[in-house]
Amino acid sequence: MTVEVATEGDVIEVVKYANEQQIPFLAVNNAHGAITTVGRVKNGIMIWMRQLDSVQVGEDGHTATFGGGILDKAVTDALWAVGKQTVTGGCECVSVIGPGLGGGHGLLQARHGLVSDQFVSLNMVMADGTLEIIDHTHELWWALRGAGHNFGIVTSITSRIYDTKYPTWAFQNFTFTGDKVEALYSNINEHLLRNGTQPTDLFHYSFFSKNAAIDADSPAIFFYILQEGVDAVREAVVAPFLALEPFATFKGSGDYPELPGWIGWANAAATCQNSGLANTRFPIELQKYNVIAQRRVHDLLRSTMNEVPALNRSIILFEGYSQQGVKAIPSQDSAYPFRGSNLLVSPVVRFNENGEELTRKAKTLGEALRDILHEGEDNRHNIKRTYVNYAFGTESVEEIYGNEFWRQEKLLALKKKYDPDGKFSFYAPIS
Incomplete structure (x- = not known):
């Protein structure tokens, strides 16, 4: 009801x-x-x-x-x-x-x-x-x-x-074919991410998605740079990416409320429509792009889409927010556990639910993509740091809420006191 x-x-x-x-x-x-x-x-x-x-x-x-x-x-x-x-x-x-x-x-x-x-x-x-x-x-x-x-x-x-101090924003988007994976993400690491010091006025975002008009066999890469307080993204910012000779590029500017429309996140965009598809996510937070892992996930997505066409609307999202304001707050001050992460990555496996076999293949793909990204981390964390709002549901409590013992102990004590019967234990439950 x-x-x-x-x-x-x-x-x-x-x-x-x-x-x-x-x-x-x-x-x-x-x-x-x-x-x-x-x-x-x-x-x-x-x-x-x-x-x-x-x-x-x-x-x-x-x-x-x-x-x-x-x-x-x-x-x-x-x-x-x-x-x-x-x-x-x-x-x-x-x-x-x-x-x-x-x-x-x-x-x-x-x-x-x-x-x-x-x-x-x-x-x-x-x-x-x-x-x-x-x-x-x-x-x-x-x-x-x-x-x-x-x-x-x-x-x-x-x-x-x-x-509102910076009402105007600018964007430039780029479309790359799949052969540019290594070059693109190496450039992002060097020129944007900068070891976790991406400038406060920049946001980068990309995704792998199959588009037959670009390549019928392999996912294309759609990449966006947004900059705050300017009428055009600065030439020094976009130059390394233009040098990669994108398949297409486009730019524009406007006020902050227009921004979701530029990157496909507006109410009228497909993202906000009820497509009837299952949209299962397998998120992981990372420090930087490992170009070998980027190639592996791109190739796995390509091969799976070709073998299982029912999964060909799946994508992989790479969200590169600047982190200064997040990292300025001590990690112990809130239950959010992963303030030190620089990237929010999420394979999104999309399909029409049609039996257990397809669902199993979708889950297998999503988990495999996430495992590759985790294996590609330098100084790998012993857990797959998972953004709770994107979680699939098979992750451990430690992967969602942090593996420090004191965090687990504090959350469980508060849960026992304020919700002892588990009335609120359906969305990413603590226990």
Whole structure:
């Protein structure tokens, strides 16, 4: 059953009713997370949050309060109208709070940190249906910024907002054929990533995707550079990539709210449409691109697509956010465990679900791609660092929430205290 709530009080009443009837429940914003663990909800209630989409800018101009179901575009547009910004995800159709509870990467994170780093307070419906206001004085404050899906339903957040200092952005995109894998990612390491010191005004993004108009046999590489505060991406930035003789290139500029449209993350783009496909992700966080591993994953994707055409809409995403604002906050200050990572990588295996055999092949591909990327790390971490908001569902708790003993101990103690019956144990559960 789906209940579309319209007020904070509605959420409270649904949770109380579900508890009385011993029915499981799951809050949903816009179905961004595709983790398999939510499939454990059987004969339950989906609490649909989309009507909780208010925006209220504080009188001091430094904070704003957002409804628990609001999506990124609504926040960006409302703040832009009053000359303000805050960190949200880059995709217009994704919620603010869902990713924020798992940390939340965003295009302004180089300046201000993660989405969760902007939180000032949260209104949260707890497992017993009571409402709590949680801020830095509450012991759950640490856990909600990185593992928040495990503790309650957020009905609103108050977050920091900032004056818009750099309204104009520019982009240049490049299309490369598959033979340019090594050269492209070597250039990104040297000229953009720079051992984890990518300039704060830059964002790079690429993906492997099959496009018959470019190459019927092999995935092409689509690569974007975005720069803040300029009318055109600086020549020194794009020159190393133009020297690789791309198959095609295109550039433009505009205001910050236009940015999702440039990279295919706008509401009207295919990314935000319900295609009917399974979109299973197998994420891993890395320090730099290993060009040998990049070649191996490209070749595996190519060979699998040719052998199993039902998987040929799969892609591999490489997100290169600048990290200064994220790394400025001590890792121990929140449950988000991987502040030292420089890259967010995610094989996305897309297919029409059509029997167990195809599902098995999809999972085998996704896990194999992730294993190659993990094996290619220099000074390899002993776990595959997994961004919780992209997780597939087979990852260990340590891979999602960090393998430090103190983190595991602290999360489990808080879970036992605030959700002893596991009411919130469907999205990347702690235990």
